[in-house]
Amino acid sequence: MTAISTWMKEERRDLEMNEYHEQYWGSFIKRISPKDEIKGKTVLDFGCGCGGFLRMLHDQRQFKDGVGIDIAEKSLETARSLVANRPIEYLLAKDADKFKGKVDYAFSYEVIYLMQDLAEHADFIGSFLKPGGVYYAATGCHTGNPQWFDWKKIIVNESVLPLKDYAPDDFVDAFQAKGWKVGVCRLDHRDFVSVVHKDYFPKVEDAIRYYADDIQVFRFEKQK
Ligand SMILES: C[S@@+](CC[C@H](N)C(=O)[O-])C[C@H]1O[C@@H](n2cnc3c(N)ncnc32)[C@H](O)[C@@H]1O
Numbered sequence: 001m002t003a004i005s006t007w008m009k010e011e012r013r014d015l016e017m018n019e020y021h022e023q024y025w026g027s028f029i030k031r032i033s034p035k036d037e038i039k040g041k042t043v044l045d046f047g048c049g050c051g052g053f054l055r056m057l058h059d060q061r062q063f064k065d066g067v068g069i070d071i072a073e074k075s076l077e078t079a080r081s082l083v084a085n086r087p088i089e090y091l092l093a094k095d096a097d098k099f100k101g102k103v104d105y106a107f108s109y110e111v112i113y114l115m116q117d118l119a120e121h122a123d124f125i126g127s128f129l130k131p132g133g134v135y136y137a138a139t140g141c142h143t144g145n146p147q148w149f150d151w152k153k154i155i156v157n158e159s160v161l162p163l164k165d166y167a168p169d170d171f172v173d174a175f176q177a178k179g180w181k182v183g184v185c186r187l188d189h190r191d192f193v194s195v196v197h198k199d200y201f202p203k204v205e206d207a208i209r210y211y212a213d214d215i216q217v218f219r220f221e222k223q224k
Helices: 011-030 052-061 073-081 118-128 148-158 168-176 204-214
Strands: 042-046 065-069 088-091 103-109 129-139 181-186 216-221
Touching: 011 052, 011 073, 011 103, 042 052, 042 118, 052 065, 052 088, 052 103, 073 088, 103 118, 118 129, 118 168, 168 181, 168 216
Parallel strands: 042 065, 042 103, 065 088, 103 129
Antiparallel strands: 129 216, 181 216
């Protein structure tokens, strides 16, 4: 995949997006099953952008080491500048081979819907995970979101990658076809939501519904 500068056409909005998502990552972390112990393990964040999710996960769950992967070189630079002394590397996929077969838990937040080929994506994540490793992917960008087709027009306008129209079943089917075990739940964010994006959320209820109900968290478990 050819590298890009930032996913958002306006560079400053890339870090803004990472800071905006921060309020919801806590709910994503809460959805991690109690049987999945993160402490002391190796983790991967796919489509890490400016890297905030791994910084939060490390501060809350003290993983041993982590890698954030993205195709956006400027976002990775920003992520590196913010890492402080945490054991995290932020890399382009082509530079991350040393993590292949070493990862216990992979994550992605609002990235899986950008994949052009879900079977290829399952293989890519699978190449990093150990046998029995788990991939948590969260997204509300799917046709089950009643606003998806309006959002698609906005996202296409403000970002640089093409979009498809996935139903939640498409994510499930792609991983099941590869022999992964799949579970799904809602993000179920029951805290305050930010009300800054009137274009995405014309009504306050839209934002409340999106973060409680539309964002789904998929748990994909690779075969042992
Ligand atoms: C909507 S942003 C989400 C960023 C971050 N996960 C967050 O929570 O703020 C999507 C990210 O996925 C990255 N991305 C898209 N396609 C990718 C690919 N094929 N490989 C790696 N990263 C990708 C983009 O560059 C962008 O940083």
